[in-house]
Amino acid sequence: MFVTFEGIDGSGKSTQARLLADALRAQGREVVLTREPGGSQGAEEIRKLVLEGATDRWSPMTELLLFTAARRDHIERLIDPALQRGAVVICDRFADSTRMYQGLSRDGGAGLRPLVDQLHAAVIQREPDLTMLIDIDPSVGLARAKGREGHEERFEDMGVSMQARMREGFLALAQEFAPRFRVIDGARDPQSVAQDVLTTFTTRANEARQ
Numbered sequence: 001m002f003v004t005f006e007g008i009d010g011s012g013k014s015t016q017a018r019l020l021a022d023a024l025r026a027q028g029r030e031v032v033l034t035r036e037p038g039g040s041q042g043a044e045e046i047r048k049l050v051l052e053g054a055t056d057r058w059s060p061m062t063e064l065l066l067f068t069a070a071r072r073d074h075i076e077r078l079i080d081p082a083l084q085r086g087a088v089v090i091c092d093r094f095a096d097s098t099r100m101y102q103g104l105s106r107d108g109g110a111g112l113r114p115l116v117d118q119l120h121a122a123v124i125q126r127e128p129d130l131t132m133l134i135d136i137d138p139s140v141g142l143a144r145a146k147g148r149e150g151h152e153e154r155f156e157d158m159g160v161s162m163q164a165r166m167r168e169g170f171l172a173l174a175q176e177f178a179p180r181f182r183v184i185d186g187a188r189d190p191q192s193v194a195q196d197v198l199t200t201f202t203t204r205a206n207e208a209r210q
């Protein structure tokens with residue numbers, strides 16, 4: 001099973017990815033917990049380039065190519081080998097984040113979604129078996145994300161209105177890819193969300209087995 005978590009910044013993806021990994025490991029499964037951008041050595045190096053610095057450090061096009069290069073390396077080095085040996089791979093963000101953050105317009109222009117789709121078809125191809133969208137109000141998400149100390153704030157610095165458009169975009173994506181998407185209400189305490197996440201995983205794993 002290849003499972004991804006998606007949602008706006010601060011929605012609780014990393015927390016839930018970790019709690020799901022813990023729960024599945026406690027059941028004796030091999031779990032590879034990873035994240036994007038990053039997850040392999042080369043991709044972690046690209047992560048620094050795209051997440052640190054000024055919001056206008058890269059053009060939307062260059063940024064898309066960097067995220068795509070990082071993803072390709074991550075798949076080759078970590079994700080595919082893990083899936084081939086039967087591990088559950090849990091990834092904090094994946095291609096749906098590119099469909100949103102690079103695919104949607106940030107400046108009122110056209111957005112790069114057609115190119116995102118072409119690049120995905122050409123060099124990524126892989127789609128998750130299950131994507132959990134942790135849905136939350138953008139101001140709550142941004143407040144949580146800003147509460148963390150860190151340097152990786154290029155996207156958070158783009159502000160609450162962009163997060164609001166991303167939230168709407170993710171909900172639309174959940175319709176577009178309905179068979180693999182499940183929307184989880186992230187505005188509850190972490191343990192309640194985690195219960196929901198584990199039940200959703202188990203149901204999907206059983207469906208996949210049939």
Ligand code: ADP
Pocket residue numbers: 007008009010011012013014015016144145147148186187188189190193
């Ligand atoms: P994301 O990976 O989506 O950005 P995180 O899991 O890193 O989100 O959570 C962002 C911040 O909010 C962290 O400080 C985390 O401890 C906190 N947090 C996560 N889930 C919840 C929750 N359900 N309720 C309150 N705070 C949460």
Ligand code: TYD
Pocket residue numbers: 008009010011013014036037051067092093094095097098099101102145152155156
């Ligand atoms: P992440 O570390 O998951 O941030 P957070 O924990 O705050 O949600 O991701 C960092 C940022 O990278 C996030 O704002 C979204 C952005 N991003 C893209 O723009 N495109 C992508 O393909 C991915 C994977 C992430």
